[in-house]
Amino acid sequence: xxxxxxxALQRRISRRQALAALGGGATLALVGCRQEAPxxxxxxxxxxxxxxxxxxxxxxxxxxxVPGGMIRFFYTNDITGGFDPYxxxxxxxxxxxxxxxxxxxxxxxxxxxxxxxxxxxxxWEGRLAESWEWVDPTTIVFKMRRGVYFHxxxxxxxxxxxxxxxxxxxxxxxxxxxxxxxxxxxxxxxxDFPDSQTMVVRLNHPYAPGPRLFxxxxxxxxxxxxxxxxxxDPNTQVIGTGYRQLEFYQPSVTLRxxxxxxxxxxxxxxxxxxxxxxxxxxxxxxAQFIAGNxxxxxxxxxxxxxxxxDVPNALVYRADxxxxxxxxxxxxxxxxxxxWRDERVRQAISMVIDRRSxxxxxxxxxxxxxxxxxxxxxxxxxxxxxxxxxxxxxNGDLGEESKFFRYDIAEARRLLEAAGYPxxxxxxxxxxxxxxxxxxxxESAQILNDMLQxxxxxxxxxxxxxxxxxxxxxxxxxxxxxxxxxLPWTGVDxxxxxxxxxxxxxxxxxxxxxxxxxxxxxxxxxxxxxxDVGRRTQLMHELQRYLARKMYVIPTEGVYDVxxxxxxxxxxxxxxxxxxxxxxxxPGREG
Amino acid sequence: xxxxxxxxxxxxxxxxxxxxxxxxxxxxxxxxxxxxxFCLRKPLGAFGGLLVLLLIGMALLGPGLxxxxxxxxxxxxxxxxxxxxxxxxxxxxxAPSLEHxxxxxxxxxxxxxxxxxxxxxxxAIGLGAFAISTVVSTTLTLISAYYVRSVDLLLQRLIxxxxxxxxxxxxxxxxxxxxxxxxxxxxxxxxxxxxxxGRVLRAEVIRIRGLPYVDASKAMGASDWRxxxxxxxxxxxxxxxxxxTNSVSLAIVAEANLAVLGFGLDPALxxxxxxxxxxxxxxxxxxxxxxxxxxxxxxxxxxxxxxGDALRDVLDPRLHGARLRP
Numbered sequence: 001x002x003x004x005x006x007x008a009l010q011r012r013i014s015r016r017q018a019l020a021a022l023g024g025g026a027t028l029a030l031v032g033c034r035q036e037a038p039x040x041x042x043x044x045x046x047x048x049x050x051x052x053x054x055x056x057x058x059x060x061x062x063x064x065x066v067p068g069g070m071i072r073f074f075y076t077n078d079i080t081g082g083f084d085p086y087x088x089x090x091x092x093x094x095x096x097x098x099x100x101x102x103x104x105x106x107x108x109x110x111x112x113x114x115x116x117x118x119x120x121x122x123x124w125e126g127r128l129a130e131s132w133e134w135v136d137p138t139t140i141v142f143k144m145r146r147g148v149y150f151h152x153x154x155x156x157x158x159x160x161x162x163x164x165x166x167x168x169x170x171x172x173x174x175x176x177x178x179x180x181x182x183x184x185x186x187x188x189x190x191x192d193f194p195d196s197q198t199m200v201v202r203l204n205h206p207y208a209p210g211p212r213l214f215x216x217x218x219x220x221x222x223x224x225x226x227x228x229x230x231x232x233d234p235n236t237q238v239i240g241t242g243y244r245q246l247e248f249y250q251p252s253v254t255l256r257x258x259x260x261x262x263x264x265x266x267x268x269x270x271x272x273x274x275x276x277x278x279x280x281x282x283x284x285x286x287a288q289f290i291a292g293n294x295x296x297x298x299x300x301x302x303x304x305x306x307x308x309x310d311v312p313n314a315l316v317y318r319a320d321x322x323x324x325x326x327x328x329x330x331x332x333x334x335x336x337x338x339x340w341r342d343e344r345v346r347q348a349i350s351m352v353i354d355r356r357s358x359x360x361x362x363x364x365x366x367x368x369x370x371x372x373x374x375x376x377x378x379x380x381x382x383x384x385x386x387x388x389x390x391x392x393x394x395n396g397d398l399g400e401e402s403k404f405f406r407y408d409i410a411e412a413r414r415l416l417e418a419a420g421y422p423x424x425x426x427x428x429x430x431x432x433x434x435x436x437x438x439x440x441x442x443e444s445a446q447i448l449n450d451m452l453q454x455x456x457x458x459x460x461x462x463x464x465x466x467x468x469x470x471x472x473x474x475x476x477x478x479x480x481x482x483x484x485x486x487l488p489w490t491g492v493d494x495x496x497x498x499x500x501x502x503x504x505x506x507x508x509x510x511x512x513x514x515x516x517x518x519x520x521x522x523x524x525x526x527x528x529x530x531x532d533v534g535r536r537t538q539l540m541h542e543l544q545r546y547l548a549r550k551m552y553v554i555p556t557e558g559v560y561d562v563x564x565x566x567x568x569x570x571x572x573x574x575x576x577x578x579x580x581x582x583x584x585x586x587p588g589r590e591g
Numbered sequence: 592x593x594x595x596x597x598x599x600x601x602x603x604x605x606x607x608x609x610x611x612x613x614x615x616x617x618x619x620x621x622x623x624x625x626x627x628x629f630c631l632r633k634p635l636g637a638f639g640g641l642l643v644l645l646l647i648g649m650a651l652l653g654p655g656l657x658x659x660x661x662x663x664x665x666x667x668x669x670x671x672x673x674x675x676x677x678x679x680x681x682x683x684x685x686a687p688s689l690e691h692x693x694x695x696x697x698x699x700x701x702x703x704x705x706x707x708x709x710x711x712x713x714x715a716i717g718l719g720a721f722a723i724s725t726v727v728s729t730t731l732t733l734i735s736a737y738y739v740r741s742v743d744l745l746l747q748r749l750i751x752x753x754x755x756x757x758x759x760x761x762x763x764x765x766x767x768x769x770x771x772x773x774x775x776x777x778x779x780x781x782x783x784x785x786x787x788x789g790r791v792l793r794a795e796v797i798r799i800r801g802l803p804y805v806d807a808s809k810a811m812g813a814s815d816w817r818x819x820x821x822x823x824x825x826x827x828x829x830x831x832x833x834x835x836t837n838s839v840s841l842a843i844v845a846e847a848n849l850a851v852l853g854f855g856l857d858p859a860l861x862x863x864x865x866x867x868x869x870x871x872x873x874x875x876x877x878x879x880x881x882x883x884x885x886x887x888x889x890x891x892x893x894x895x896x897x898x899g900d901a902l903r904d905v906l907d908p909r910l911h912g913a914r915l916r917p
Contacts, residue, residue: 357676
């Protein structure tokens with residue numbers, strides 16, 4: 001098997017290098033023509049033989065693009081909560097649809113040769129805003145892009161976007177009931193529209209991650225047509241400015257998009273259609289990909305080797321930093337008297353968790369490594385390991401506090417003895433048994449529960465409960481004693497300011513998972529007011545060490561690279577999908 | 592009156608049948624003879640019974656048994672949750688071998704041991720549901736069908752109300768209150784099964800209630816309870832036994848179905864349903880994870896069905912008549 005893999009990987013890289021040779025000139029020309037060229041390496045330079053590349057390391061094939069064709073993806077759920085991101089009852093499923101059809105004001109620059117993991121490459125560029133600038137630490141000015149048209153669907157009928165659309169979107173945002181939106185709105189002081197092309201946003205305080213609010217879907221800044229206020233129902237109609245226009249949706253069957261003919265980015269998109277059949281079963285999805293009915297697939301780690309074997313001609317590329325931040329948090333019921341009011345007990349809990357074994361188990365790391373595939377596991381601290389301010393405790397970057405993340409039963413025992421619990425601690429553990437947090441959640445909770453029990457330091461009373469009970473008692477009211485296990489925190493992003501505020505600031509109400517700590521809240525405020533990247537980085541590192549010491553919540557696992565499989569007739573995947581194209585010999589190219 | 596008649600005339604009847612006064616056979620002797628006769632007449636039923644016995648044996652002995660001074664070590668080679676997460680990547684998904692006769696699962700746990708532990712839970716749920724279902728369906732139906740003009744009206748409407756509500760909702764509600772425990776599941780499945788099977792039993796009771804011998808008993812002054820338990824119950828007993836064997840297998844299948852639908856018991860428990868549910872995710876890498884629990888469920892259903900069918904043939908007096916016809 002190993003020999004086979006080595007041969008297969010070698011063969012694939014050789015082919016890619018040949019492609020690079022063809023596309024390299026175009027890539028370098030494109031990169032060289034940028035006005036604000038980020039620090040970047042030529043796409044293939046960073047690759048070692050046998051190494052699976054990131055998408056940004058793949059060649060730019062724009063010059064050879066052949067327009068047309070239908071690309072076939074899939075989706076795993078129904079859109080159950082309606083189409084309106086501001087009122088949906090099922091935000092995650094709606095966001096999938098909305099993200100395909102609507103656009104935000106800004107976007108992170110991406111494309112071949114741009115490594116977004118490097119902080120100096122994280123450049124916010126205009127999308128529906130032609131340009132933007134910090135006027136002062138609390139004021140951002142956006143200039144609207146001209147020549148942007150909505151999808152040609154009544155009642156909007158493909159008219160040009162104007163500043164009134166932005167105003168209506170802001171109003172819908174402010175009326176939205178969602179916590180993440182409220183957080184965003186709380187940062188806004190006032191929004192003015194001094195002329196027909198300008199929006200001036202005044203923030204309540206200097207806010208370093210400000211541009212992000214206008215760039216990511218999670219903050220709800222999708223520009224909607226003003227007709228959404230009274231002449232159309234955004235819950236049943238999707239009319240945005242994105243390069244994909246919703247053509248057809250049949251619940252439980254399929255979502256289909258077609259090309260937006262008057263998309264503002266000239267000559268884009270190259271593709272005519274995007275097909276997303278709804279396939280809920282994983283085994284079915286794998287089978288469809290192997291049969292060639294899907295062009296793209298991202299296998300789970302346990303399936304990866306088999307899929308590679310089944311589809312040897314597929315191109316494999318990495319996608320960066322996937323994974324939620326699982327946190328275990330304490331209940332409020334007896335917090336004043338519970339052993340874990342003492343930070344040493346919380347630290348001891350953290351130290352009986354074998355994070356490496358857990359994470360490697362869930363990612364099937366060793367087997368993949370033996371077959372030449374390195375997922376590059378990075379372990380969470382209290383910061384999401386994909387964030388730009390994250391410090392790696394495995395190599396001691398976190399300093400003295402690194403030890404609180406290491407598996408060390410003897411040290412945990414010493415901490416418990418010092419805290420006055422030489423005979424161990426009784427602790428209740430809580431998790432729910434429903435499918436709501438994904439297939440891995442329940443198993444993750446069980447394994448953590450077993451680790452606490454087997455450490456010999458904790459006498460565990462497990463409480464696997466229904467999701468309904470968990471939702472009200474554990475999640476909403478925190479009316480329990482003990483530890484709620486491995487809640488997968490998905491509100492994470494590369495800046496992580498929003499995640500930190502949600503978890504550790506009491507103002508975030510129901511999202512708050514920490515324990516009251518004024519010093520911590522002051523540190524949170526200080527970092528977000530610091531616009532200098534260097535000084536803010538220092539503050540974030542201090543904050544990270546403080547959280548490691550306090551251990552108000554217990555983080556586990558980390559982020560990892562995932563591997564996307566794509567059939568070789570899909571081209572230009574180093575770019576966003578508006579620049580993907582299908583080779584002329586693609587089977588069933590026109591659908 | 593009827594009892595006096597029976598006491599007066601029974602000796603005469605025995606003599607008339609040729610009883611010569613020899614020592615009557617003891618109960619074990621009669622039971623053994625009956626069992627041998629059953630095996631000879633119904634070999635498939637006997638095979639079903641053997642499977643059921645095997646299952647009960649697994650349930651009793653698999654995880655070990657400790658009752659007072661009696662202590663039998665466990666049959667399972669490993670504890671059902673024995674694994675080392677640090678070695679899981681080497682021990683997971685192992686194919687069947689001497690060390691692990693049914694292979695290992697995603698954490699490297701022994702599938703055979705988990706099946707043995709799971710047998711106890713499955714049998715407990717099945718027999719629990721069987722007991723509850725039998726008690727509910729028998730008592731409610733006998734009373735309801737006998738007092739057809741009064742109690743029946745109320746009880747049947749109540750049963751219809753239950754039938755209107757999907758079983759999944761009822762199970763979800765009970766789990767929300769009592770927790771997803773085997774006892775709660777057996778209780779719900781037993782009650783729901785009892786209400787459903789009771790309707791068929793009711794029709795049979797109503798039919799028997801109208802037969803002349805019941806009228807004759809009434810005329811002789813027999814009480815309602817005597818008529819129900821002495822004259823009606825024995826004549827529907829075959830039906831109760833057959834539906835009870837069905838209810839055991841139905842409960843075991845229901846547990847598996849619920850687990851696969853995400854409404855099952857605590858996933859930490861090694862129930863066969865939970866094992867099947869986990870196996871879905873790994874069916875390509877480790878098909879044995881699905882095959883063996885699936886076989887156990889199938890074998891259990893097969894065993895109980897064969898046994899039920901044979902018991903029906905033996906106990907149903909109407910089928911006796913049919914067999915005697917040329």
